[in-house]
Amino acid sequence: MTMQHVFPTYQRFPFAITDGQGVHLTDNHGKTYLDFTAGIGVCNFGYHQPQIQAAVTQQLTHIWHTSNLYENELQDAVAGLLANGEERLVYFANSGTEANEAALKLARKYTGKTGILAFQHSFHGRTYGAMSMTGNPHIQAGYAPLVPGITFATYNDDAALDKITPELAAVILEVVQGEGGVFAGRTAWLQAVNAKCQATGVLLIIDEVQTGIGRTGYRMAYEGYGLDPDIYTVAKGLANGLPVGAMVGRRQLATAFGPGSHGSTFAGNAVAMAAAKRVLTQLTPALLTTVRAHAELVWQALATQVEPIPVVKQITGKGLMIGIHLDEQIPVNQVITRLQVEGLLTLSAGDNTLRLLPPIVMQPADLLAGIALIAKVLTTLTTEVTTNE
CATH class of the missing domain: 3.90.1150.10 (Aspartate Aminotransferase, domain 1)
Known part of the structure; x- marks a missing residue:
């Protein structure tokens, strides 16, 4: 065929x-x-x-989709599981790319700054914002001009710390660079990046799209490194095959993401949420x-x-x-x-x-x-x- x-x-x-x-x-x-x-x-x-399949099958006998104009108890339950007892809020998307796009928008809107530091050999998606933060010329080829204000540093390199200055809105990284060659960050370096972001008032965004949902033996990979991101994104494993993504950020960031600031027709649909809820309850x-x-x-x-x-x-x-x-x-x-x-x-x-x-x-x-x-x-x-x- x-x-x-x-x-x-x-x-x-x-x-x-x-x-x-x-x-x-x-x-x-x-x-x-x-x-x-x-x-x-x-x-x-x-x-x-069996448990995920049963949850999806049951949801299919009820509502599949409803507009985000209405209250949604299932979405809130999944968001609570993602927040995991921390003071965080969740924005649902349909993919990792969309989650990273939301993180970029939130970081710029909340801080009022535009600069983003990303890393060579990273991968954050293929929409214009996410692609512009992806440190791979092959992915970007033919799509210029890209989103401005994004610069790159060498991953795992102490010299990158000098590029984290108060002029930035955010730093975005993967704790294990997946598409770039499965390179894990050094614990000391990642912690130094986290500390420098906190010292300079720069948001730290961790892309957990591939590393999250138990992939590294932790709920989110950053937990195994002792990191404390302002925002993290998750997708791939969240609903075990149904399209879903999420951006999880500190509660105080909500001042920049009020009604009408961002949205998606299909984000957080009931079938994907049913699967995600069952995935997260099993991620013990x-x-x-x-x-x-x-x-x-x-x-x-x-x-x-x-x-x-x-x-x-x-x-x-x-x-x-x-x-x-x-x-x-x-x-x-x-x-x-x-x-x-x-x-x-x-x-x-x-x-x-x-x-x-x-x-x-x-x-x-x-x-x-x-x-x-x-x-x-x-x-x-x-x-x-x-x-x-």
Whole structure:
């Protein structure tokens, strides 16, 4: 099958995913795969998860959509779960891009300043504001002029601290840069950025679109670094596959986001909210402790089975967000297609990186089986490269 009626904005593999159960997916040829993609960090609880499916099914028998002109108890319940006992308010969107766009608007409106500091190799989305904060020329190519007032610094570099001055409205960052190559921030550096923002009256925005909802073994990844952002954004895993995003900010920021200041027709729709509520109620401290324990087993296996393979340059990431950086002799897409033949679905990221985002509920046997398949394929490709030299 070749798709005929949509714009070719995606480089697609030549099969379709038609079903999923637990942490496995099935394609249109009947082949079953172990899933190390989670729909790019979306289906953190896997597929056909009974509690989420039941919540959505029940909501479908009631209202699907209502205008945001009316009170909405379900939205408020999900917002309360996201606030997690802190003095924070939530704006709902339909995606991570929209959440980051809202964060940009709120930061400028609240502070009355326009300057935004972002980081090289970051990814914050593809709408004009979010794209303008994305430190990747390839994403921005052909779309000039971009939103003005946005500058970039080097991630994990102490020199970036000098660029945080009172003239800025906000600093935006990911604590683990996903699309850029799965590079985790140094704890001391992230804390120094946080402190400098507080000292200069600059808002700190943390993009948790890919890192949030348990991906790193914490509810939000910033919690594992001891950070205190003014705003954070979340999306991908929030409703386990239904489109939703959220911007979560300090309560005092509400003075700049009153009636008519921002909005979205579909944001916070009832079906997505039903799924999000069930996701958040299952994201318990006990589950997060289990995710961290399972991730530790995975990193031990990576260190012993994958890191010593000659074509592996380094392994980066945090929790169940992993980047295996490969020698340029082995294009990452070649590895991905070989793994598909072996029955494992994986992703790519910048820096010729094999990116792993398994569902956070995946058990050790499946996690370790996937790592063993990766080691097998990389060892085979290493042998082939050596033989051809």
